[in-house]
Every structure is written in C-alpha cells, then in structure tokens.
Amino acid sequence: MPIEPVLNRIDAELPQSVERLKALLRIPSISTDPAYAADCDKAADWLVEDLRTIGFSVEKRATPGHPMVVAHSDGPGPHVLFYGHYDVQPVDPLELWDRDPFEPELEDTPKGRVIRGRGASDDKGQLMTFVEACRAWKAETGALPARVTIFFEGEEESGSPSLVPFMKENAAELASDIALICDTGLFGDATPGIVTMLRGLLGEEIVITGPSKDLHSGMYGGPAMNPIRVLAKIIAGLHDAQGRVTVPGFYDGVPELPDAIRAQWEALNFDAAAFLGEVGLSDPAGETDRSPLEMIWSRPTCEINGIKGGYTGEGFKTVLPSTASAKISFRLVGTQDPLKIRESFRAQVRAMLPPDCDVTFHDHGASAASQMAIDHPAFEKARKALSDEWPNPAAYVGSGGSIPVAGHFKRIVGTDAMLIGFAKDDDAIHSPNEKYDLESFHKGIRSWARILAALAE
Amino acid sequence: MPIEPVLNRIDAELPQSVERLKALLRIPSISTDPAYAADCDKAADWLVEDLRTIGFSVEKRATPGHPMVVAHSDGPGPHVLFYGHYDVQPVDPLELWDRDPFEPELEDTPKGRVIRGRGASDDKGQLMTFVEACRAWKAETGALPARVTIFFEGEEESGSPSLVPFMKENAAELASDIALICDTGLFGDATPGIVTMLRGLLGEEIVITGPSKDLHSGMYGGPAMNPIRVLAKIIAGLHDAQGRVTVPGFYDGVPELPDAIRAQWEALNFDAAAFLGEVGLSDPAGETDRSPLEMIWSRPTCEINGIKGGYTGEGFKTVLPSTASAKISFRLVGTQDPLKIRESFRAQVRAMLPPDCDVTFHDHGASAASQMAIDHPAFEKARKALSDEWPNPAAYVGSGGSIPVAGHFKRIVGTDAMLIGFAKDDDAIHSPNEKYDLESFHKGIRSWARILAALAE
Numbered sequence: 045m046p047i048e049p050v051l052n053r054i055d056a057e058l059p060q061s062v063e064r065l066k067a068l069l070r071i072p073s074i075s076t077d078p079a080y081a082a083d084c085d086k087a088a089d090w091l092v093e094d095l096r097t098i099g100f101s102v103e104k105r106a107t108p109g110h111p112m113v114v115a116h117s118d119g120p121g122p123h124v125l126f127y128g129h130y131d132v133q134p135v136d137p138l139e140l141w142d143r144d145p146f147e148p149e150l151e152d153t154p155k156g157r158v159i160r161g162r163g164a165s166d167d168k169g170q171l172m173t174f175v176e177a178c179r180a181w182k183a184e185t186g187a188l189p190a191r192v193t194i195f196f197e198g199e200e201e202s203g204s205p206s207l208v209p210f211m212k213e214n215a216a217e218l219a220s221d222i223a224l225i226c227d228t229g230l231f232g233d234a235t236p237g238i239v240t241m242l243r244g245l246l247g248e249e250i251v252i253t254g255p256s257k258d259l260h261s262g263m264y265g266g267p268a269m270n271p272i273r274v275l276a277k278i279i280a281g282l283h284d285a286q287g288r289v290t291v292p293g294f295y296d297g298v299p300e301l302p303d304a305i306r307a308q309w310e311a312l313n314f315d316a317a318a319f320l321g322e323v324g325l326s327d328p329a330g331e332t333d334r335s336p337l338e339m340i341w342s343r344p345t346c347e348i349n350g351i352k353g354g355y356t357g358e359g360f361k362t363v364l365p366s367t368a369s370a371k372i373s374f375r376l377v378g379t380q381d382p383l384k385i386r387e388s389f390r391a392q393v394r395a396m397l398p399p400d401c402d403v404t405f406h407d408h409g410a411s412a413a414s415q416m417a418i419d420h421p422a423f424e425k426a427r428k429a430l431s432d433e434w435p436n437p438a439a440y441v442g443s444g445g446s447i448p449v450a451g452h453f454k455r456i457v458g459t460d461a462m463l464i465g466f467a468k469d470d471d472a473i474h475s476p477n478e479k480y481d482l483e484s485f486h487k488g489i490r491s492w493a494r495i496l497a498a499l500a501e
Numbered sequence: 502m503p504i505e506p507v508l509n510r511i512d513a514e515l516p517q518s519v520e521r522l523k524a525l526l527r528i529p530s531i532s533t534d535p536a537y538a539a540d541c542d543k544a545a546d547w548l549v550e551d552l553r554t555i556g557f558s559v560e561k562r563a564t565p566g567h568p569m570v571v572a573h574s575d576g577p578g579p580h581v582l583f584y585g586h587y588d589v590q591p592v593d594p595l596e597l598w599d600r601d602p603f604e605p606e607l608e609d610t611p612k613g614r615v616i617r618g619r620g621a622s623d624d625k626g627q628l629m630t631f632v633e634a635c636r637a638w639k640a641e642t643g644a645l646p647a648r649v650t651i652f653f654e655g656e657e658e659s660g661s662p663s664l665v666p667f668m669k670e671n672a673a674e675l676a677s678d679i680a681l682i683c684d685t686g687l688f689g690d691a692t693p694g695i696v697t698m699l700r701g702l703l704g705e706e707i708v709i710t711g712p713s714k715d716l717h718s719g720m721y722g723g724p725a726m727n728p729i730r731v732l733a734k735i736i737a738g739l740h741d742a743q744g745r746v747t748v749p750g751f752y753d754g755v756p757e758l759p760d761a762i763r764a765q766w767e768a769l770n771f772d773a774a775a776f777l778g779e780v781g782l783s784d785p786a787g788e789t790d791r792s793p794l795e796m797i798w799s800r801p802t803c804e805i806n807g808i809k810g811g812y813t814g815e816g817f818k819t820v821l822p823s824t825a826s827a828k829i830s831f832r833l834v835g836t837q838d839p840l841k842i843r844e845s846f847r848a849q850v851r852a853m854l855p856p857d858c859d860v861t862f863h864d865h866g867a868s869a870a871s872q873m874a875i876d877h878p879a880f881e882k883a884r885k886a887l888s889d890e891w892p893n894p895a896a897y898v899g900s901g902g903s904i905p906v907a908g909h910f911k912r913i914v915g916t917d918a919m920l921i922g923f924a925k926d927d928d929a930i931h932s933p934n935e936k937y938d939l940e941s942f943h944k945g946i947r948s949w950a951r952i953l954a955a956l957a958e
Contacts, residue, residue, distance in 0.1 A: 061563070076813070127528045134814060136814065140714075185611060193853055202816050203816075229720075246721075249817070251717070255782055256781030257780060257932050258778050259931075261806060262702075262902030263902060264702065264901070266791075266801040267773070268777065268782055268792075272808050273736065273770075273805055275808075276733040276737045277733075277736075278729075280737035283730065314561055319724075320725065324711075325711065325712055325725055328723075328724040329725060330723035334723075343723060345718075347718040347727055348727055348729040349718060349811050349821070350810065350812040350848060351808055352807065352809045353809060354807035354828070355806055356807045357593065359534060361533065361658075361806060361807070361931065362704075368808065371812060371818075374720065375718070385676070399783065400782045444721070445717070446719055472714065475715040475717070475820070476714070
C-alpha cells in the first residue's frame with residue numbers, strides 16, 4: 045500500500061485536524077480536581093463519538109474514577125494498541141496564562157506556529173496525532189493497514205487509580221503485538237526519539253502537626269514548636285552536599301549506565317546549556333558527579349512539588365501555625381523498589397520529628413521504572429519510519445518522566461510497549477501557557493501513518 | 502469622688518455594653534487585606550459616633566492608609582491618653598471557625614461565658630473596656646475624673662504604616678501625662694499584669710526564584726534547581742542545635758535578665774506545663790538553656806509565619822516550581838537593632854543562594870523592644886487600683902508580643918506608656934474561634950473605672 049496518498053491527505057486536511065483538536069482542548073478535563081469530573085466524562089464522550097465517525101467499534105467504559113475509552117478496528121496486519129490520556133493538569137496559577145487555558149487557539153511565535161491551551165501537548169495533542177493518522181488511512185484507503193485497538197484513560201495526571209484494575213480485568217481485550225504510547229517528546233527539534241527507559245514515580249504528601257491550633261507568635265514564639273521549621277529541616281535533610289538523596293537504601297537497585305548506552309548518549313551531543321538556558325538556568329543542580337543527561341534519564345531524584353503552612357496571603361500575620369505540609373516525589377530507575385523506599389522515607393521523617401510534633405502521610409502513587417524491549421522487531425521498523433519523516437534519524441533515548449502504563453502493559457497484559465512522542469522541551473506541560481507546535485502535530489500525524497504502514501510490512 | 506456608684510452602673514449596664522461590642526465586632530475591619538478597606542473605615546465611623554454619644558469631641562482623621570480616631574474630653578485631673586486598635590487579623594482558615602467570625606455571640610463554655618468572634622479580644626473587646634468605663638463615669642457623675650484623650654488606629658495588624666507619621670504630625674495633640682495601652686493580657690485568671698518590657702518585631706518576606714517558569718519534575722527533576730529546596734535549607738539554617746538564631750550579630754544588645762526581675766518572675770510560679778498543655782504541647786522548643794518565661798518575655802526569637810511554593814491544592818502535581826516564599830518574623834529585646842538585623846539576615850540568605858537562584862525581600866516592618874518607666878507614679882497607682890478589683894494583686898510582667906506604639910509614645914510624643922490588658926492565653930487571638938471572656942470584659946471595664954479614679958487622686 046503506497047503511503048504517499050495518505051500523507052497528502054493528512055497535509056490537505058490539517059486545518060480540520062486542528063479544529064478537532066481545539067474542540068477536545070475546550071473540555072477542561074482536569075482529573076485531579078473533583079469539580080471537573082463531569083468534564084472528564086465529557087472528554088471521554090467526545091472521543092467515543094469521534095472514533096465512531098472514523099469507523100471504530102468504541103465504548104466508554106466505567107471505572108470507580110473517570111471512564112476509559114476502548115476502541116477496536118479490524119485490519120490485515122499485526123495487532124497494535126495505542127494508549128493516550130484525555131485528562132489534563134490543573135491550570136493554576138491562572139494569572140500567569142496569557143489566554144484562557146480552555147479557549148485554545150493557533151498562535152504565531154518566533155519559533156513557529158503553535159496550538160496554545162491546557163493539554164495541547166500533554167496529552168490531547170499527542171493522542172490526536174494517532175487518531176488523525178487512522179482517520180487519514182481510512183478515508184484514503186477504506187481500511188487501516190493493521191488491526192488497531194485504541195485505549196484512552198482519564199486519570200493519568202492524578203495517579204491512574206483505576207488503570208491497573210481495569211487492565212487486569214480486560215487483559216485479554218488489551219493484548220496486542222505491540223503497545224504504542226504517545227506521551228513523550230522529540231529528542232531535538234529535528235530528531236524524533238524512541239524511549240528505551242522510563243523513570244518510576246513515588247508520590248508522598250507529609251503533614252506535620254504541632255500545636256493544637258494556630259498560635260500568636262508573640263505569645264508563643266520561643267517555647268512552642270513551629271511545624272514549618274520542622275518541615276524545613278526534614279526537606280533540607282533529604283539531599284546531601286553532593287546532591288544525593290539521603291533516604292536509607294534509596295540507591296539499592298540503581299544500575300550504572302551500560303557502556304554501550306553511555307556511548308550512544310554521548311554521541312547525541314546533548315546541549316545541557318541550551319536545555320537549562322531555555323528555562324532561565326545555567327548550572328546543573330543534581331548529583332555533582334553526574335552529567336545532566338544522566339540526571340534526567342538514568343538517575344533517581346527527589347523533588348519537592350509543593351509546600352504550604354501558616355499565613356500566605358497578602359500582608360503579614362504573626363501566626364505560629366499548627367500545621368505545615370509538603371508534596372514530595374521521587375523519580376526511580378533500574379530496580380528501585382518504590383514500596384521499600386516509601387517505608388524508608390517515612391521512617392526517616394518520623395525519626396526527625398521533635399517532641400510534640402506528629403506526621404501524617406498521604407500516598408500519591410508508586411510505580412517502578414521500566415526498561416523497554418528494544419530487541420522487539422517493532423522498534424527497528426518504527427525507527428526507520430520516523431527517520432523517513434524527520435530531517436534527522438530517530439534516536440533511542442531515555443526519559444525523565446514516569447509513564448507507569450508502559451510497565452503495566454508488560455506485567456499485566458504481556459505486551460511490550462514502545463514510546464514515541466512529538467512534544468518539545470519548551471511545551472510548558474504542567475505549566476501556564478502550555479502549547480504544542482503545529483509541526484509536532486502535523487509531522488506526528490504523518491509519523492504514525494508511516495509507522496502503521498511499517499509495522500504492517 | 503466615690504467609685505461604688507460607677508461600678509454599680511457598670512454592673513447594671515453590662516448587657517448593653519456587650520451589645521455595643523457585638524455591633525463593633527460585626528464590622529470585618531481586616532486591615533491587611535485591601536478588600537476590607539471600606540470596613541475599616543466603617544469601624545472608625547462607628548467609634549466616632551459612639552464616642553460622640555458619650556460626650557467626647559471626636560474626629561476621624563485621614564491617613565494614607567486606614568483612618569485614625571482621635572477624641573478629647575476635658576477633666577479636672579491629670580491628662581491621660583488611651584490607645585487601642587480597631588482593625589483585626591484575617592480569619593483564614595475559615596473552615597476551622599465554629600461560627601461566622603463576624604457574627605459574634607455570647608457562648609457558655611466549661612470555663613465560663615465568652616464573647617466569640619474575630620477581634621473580640623484583639624483588640625475591639627479590650628478597647629471597649631475603656632470606652633465603657635468612660636461612659637459609666639459620665640453617665641453616673643456627669644464628668645470624667647481626668648482629662649482624657651482617646652486614640653484609635655486601624656493598621657495595627659498590618660504593620661502600622663501610618664502610625665509614626667501621624668504621631669509626628671500630631672505630637673502636641675497626643676501629648677499627655679501617661680499613655681494607657683490596652684492590648685495585652687492578664688498574667689493569670691485572677692492576676693492582672695502591668696507590662697514592663699515589650700519585644701520588638703522585625704517582619705521579612707523572602708521570595709526565592711529559580712527557573713523562569715514552573716517545570717515538569719520528570720523532565721527537569723535532577724538538573725534544575727528547586728526553589729523550595731533552597732528555601733527549606735535557608736529556613737533550616739536559621740536556628741542552631743541549641744535553638745539559638747544563627748543570624749550574625751543577632752544577640753548584640755540582648756541583655757541578661759537583672760537578678761531582681763529574675764527573682765520576681767520566679768516568684769510568679771509560671772506554670773509552663775499548663776501554658777503549653779493548653780495548646781497541645783509539652784516540650785519547650787526554644788533555646789535549650791532558657792526557661793519558658795524567659796523565652797517569651799526576655800529572649801529574642803525567629804519564627805516562620807508562612808511558607809508556600811509549588812502545587813498545594815487537592816491531589817498531586819509533579820511540578821518543579823519557579824518560585825517559593827516565606828514570611829519570617831523576629832521578636833527583639835533589649836537594644837537589638839532591627840535594621841542591623843535585617844541587613845545581617847538578608848546577607849545570610851543571599852550567601853546561601855546557589856547559582857541560578859535569586860531572592861527578593863519584602864519589608865513588613867521593624868520596631869525595637871521597649872522598656873517601660875515603672876518609676877512613673879502612674880504605675881503604682883494603677884497597680885493598686887487593679888489589685889482592688891481582682892482576687893490577686895497585680896504583677897509587673899514581661900510580654901512576648903510586640904506593641905511598637907509604646908516606644909513611639911516615648912520617642913515621638915515624649916510620654917511614658919503603661920500597658921494593661923485583660924486578654925487570656927486561650928483567647929485564640931490571630932486564630933480561629935477567637936473569644937474574650939465576659940469576665941475579662943466586665944472586670945476590664947471596672948478596672949479602668951478604678952484606674953481613672955486612682956490616677957486623678
């Protein structure tokens with residue numbers, strides 16, 4: 045089956061593809077905030093309807109949380125499954141957005157045309173690259189080149205509580221020859237990447253309590269324990285002077301990079317100065333004996349994602365607060381055991397509590413790191429297809445993010461996963477003014493059209 | 502002039518006095534929040550109107566911030582000035598209040614009847630004790646026993662930015678034989694206190710910035726500096742293992758307690774266990790070599806009053822924030838110089854900044870500590886008057902709070918100040934469910950009626 049007519053149709057119908065993406069982006073499907081539950085449902089309905097028009101047999105499937113969307117289409121070749129998520133991150137601080145996050149629009153920037161809005165890159169824009177590729181194949185040839193299952197979830201940005209139970213219950217239906225996941229980025233503007241290793245993620249929230257109520261710091265300052273001070277000391281103690289995480293046993297299962305991979309990464313000539321300079325930084329802040337690429341792709345980390353305590357409004361209030369809290373996440377690699385690290389972290393925090401202070405822990409998910417099966421034949425086929433589309437050949441790369449679903453496909457469904465995506469470092473995912481380059485969207489659709497053909501060969 | 506008829510009238514008219522206080526408490530005069538500026542103005546108007554009905558010559562006086570209220574009444578004896586503040590603290594966290602903070606009501610509690618609402622104790626209830634004492638004197642005898650000036654401000658809870666300029670401009674009008682300040686507490690339930698030393702207050706807000714925007718902790722966690730980590734390290738470094746403040750030069754001008762005062766304080770048999778137990782604590786958390794009473798009354802402190810950074814809403818967000826901030830206050834004693842300490846603190850913070858991080862400082866006021874002139878004859882007269890009213894004799898005590906206006910009266914107007922108040926440690930000032938004991942209010946009014954008579958003798 046010649047690919048050119050399909051690619052030409054993708055080019056010709058790009059404006060309509062953009063309009064469909066904008067329609068999906070207008071739905072504020074913020075999964076972590078219960079106030080947006082109906083919007084998550086609406087986004088699932090939108091996808092069901094859209095996939096039905098392409099010719100998929102599609103259903104919205106209920107879970108205890110937000111629904112899944114599962115769609116099937118027969119085809120002649122191998123069976124491929126595509127995964128994406130239709131939920132998005134919260135939008136605060138809203139005042140830093142230059143436009144309504146849920147009124148997406150095309151914008152011209154010095155670096156080219158972009159689609160601006162929450163979810164444009166993570167992950168609605170990315171998942172629609174695959175949907176549009178399928179639409180073009182069907183419209184041009186009347187069929188897909190392979191048997192395709194599409195699987196969208198709506199809880200990826202809130203720890204995916206329903207994902208594992210759903211995959212276990214529907215393992216047979218979700219089994220395929222290869223799982224395609226589109227939630228990662230390009231390696232460079234002209235260089236697509238196929239991810240070979242993913243960091244795991246452990247999320248913990250700690251709440252320190254001291255006095256039974258907020259106190260006046262004039263009356264109690266001195267003899268009364270201040271939970272913010274306790275929390276600051278705990279956080280300050282999580283890294284040593286070399287930037288290593290101090291949680292006992294944290295580095296158990298952290299492998300050294302194989303020489304072959306190290307050589308390959310060095311050949312990528314990663315521009316750390318440009319990567320950091322893009323966000324106003326110049327000095328790599330992680331482990332002092334590691335390269336920036338190792339810090340992101342192959343080393344575990346501990347980050348403080350949020351902290352609050354006491355009076356944080358306008359002006360000043362001399363309060364000595366009764367409570368202070370922080371959200372802390374660990375990125376994991378190799379065979380680090382998230383549950384063991386959680387216990388060790390909690391023990392470390394408890395050991396640092398002074399008299400009169402208590403701690404409560406809230407579990408925000410735990411997933412181990414994943415290694416991809418790059419000897420699976422699909423990887424080399426996809427690499428060639430991507431290299432045909434983009435100026436530079438595709439690279440096998442690591443990824444700092446945590447995409448637990450890749451591991452779930454392997455462990456629960458028995459299918460290897462391949463992660464290919466078209467996001468850019470400056471897409472501002474999880475931040476104000478998120479965008480997706482129109483080129484990412486356009487060439488992303490073309491890339492999937494090519495990959496589908498390549499996998500079917 | 503016999504005092505008994507005046508006291509009897511105070512007893513008989515207590516219900517009406519409570520209703521007037523409730524009317525004032527219903528006005529949400531939160532000075533630190535610009536949204537309540539009109540309410541601050543309304544509270545000033547209410548006081549002007551109320552003082553006029555008593556017979557004062559009274560004016561609302563404009564400032565660049567919230568207005569002052571100044572009232573005069575002639576009298577035969579010495580000239581006394583009374584100071585209080587009609588503004589109140591913010592009410593958050595609102596969900597911890599058992600009632601609307603601005604719908605005050607009498608409540609029966611295991612410890613007796615209280616008036617519940619924001620400002621009931623700090624400072625509307627306290628300032629109305631003096632107003633009601635004046636009302637009773639005028640109603641019963643047609644005159645006040647002394648010449649009285651009343652001076653209310655509306656910015657005490659937000660750093661009093663207009664106070665010093667106003668006092669300088671109106672120094673002659675505000676001059677008197679003694680300034681009475683009612684913004685402090687009883688020493689014990691049955692023991693009134695006259696404050697002989699007050700801590701000063703330095704308020705600083707620090708804002709740490711790192712990346713130019715919020716980042717995804719998966720993509721940047723490791724090489725990118727996290728401002729929350731930097732802030733935690735700075736805060737954790739502000740105290741050493743002995744609980745001493747580490748800011749260089751901080752203890753310059755901190756006097757050791759004179760033996761006479763130490764002996765007097767020891768004789769008070771301060772119950773530290775009960776003081777801390779009241780708020781769910783058991784272990785004095787300040788300098789390891791100081792008694793709890795010293796920690797509150799005569800030692801300087803550093804407290805963190807608020808901290809925020811990153812995502813603090815429901816759920817979890819793996820953000821690496823571009824900024825983190827904290828509100829920090831220092832209580833000062835002796836001749837500690839607040840401006841020198843500010844510079845030293847700022848230098849210490851700057852020295853702890855890693856590459857790629859910047860800091861912005863916001864000044865939230867600076868006032869030195871004050872020593873009262875207890876050899877002024879008014880002190881002994883007031884002590885005797887208070888001892889007549891309360892079960893136990895009045896005590897000369899220290900105070901952990903900072904009431905800069907006392908020092909201003911001395912330095913700007915040339916008048917010694919005497920601090921007498923009827924608040925209790927469990928009044929929850931600056932906290933949810935603030936209250937003022939009905940007994941504090943009632944015996945407070947009676948106390949001022951007696952003190953006015955005593956000063957006139």
